[in-house]
Amino acid sequence: MAKFCTNCGSKLNEDEDVCLNCGKKVKKNKSDNTNVSTEQNNPYVLTGFILGLISMFCINLFGVVGLLALIFSSIGLSKINKTNQPGRWMAITGIVLGVIGLVVGIYLTLS
Numbered sequence: 001m002a003k004f005c006t007n008c009g010s011k012l013n014e015d016e017d018v019c020l021n022c023g024k025k026v027k028k029n030k031s032d033n034t035n036v037s038t039e040q041n042n043p044y045v046l047t048g049f050i051l052g053l054i055s056m057f058c059i060n061l062f063g064v065v066g067l068l069a070l071i072f073s074s075i076g077l078s079k080i081n082k083t084n085q086p087g088r089w090m091a092i093t094g095i096v097l098g099v100i101g102l103v104v105g106i107y108l109t110l111s
């Protein structure tokens, strides 16, 4: 749904709360984001997820990157479970990627 400035009537983007045309503050239609902090992704999860991707597609270092991805994602997931933060799927994906990266790394090292 498009929003319009209450002052000058110019069209606004959904996530803007200040009119770019006249500079007037616009009231948000959505309920206020009082829980902004919970919307941020857990840094452990993000790190684990990225490491998991790196271990899949770039560098594996004998499975070490996969192991790190597994560790970071596990820490992130335990924190998510305590605080009910979003990003559980990302943590689980990071763990899965980490396990695969670890197994592939060990396999490549031993073969």
Ligand SMILES: [Zn+2]
Pocket: 005, 006, 007, 008, 009, 010, 019, 020, 021, 022, 023, 024
């Ligand atoms: Zn305006």
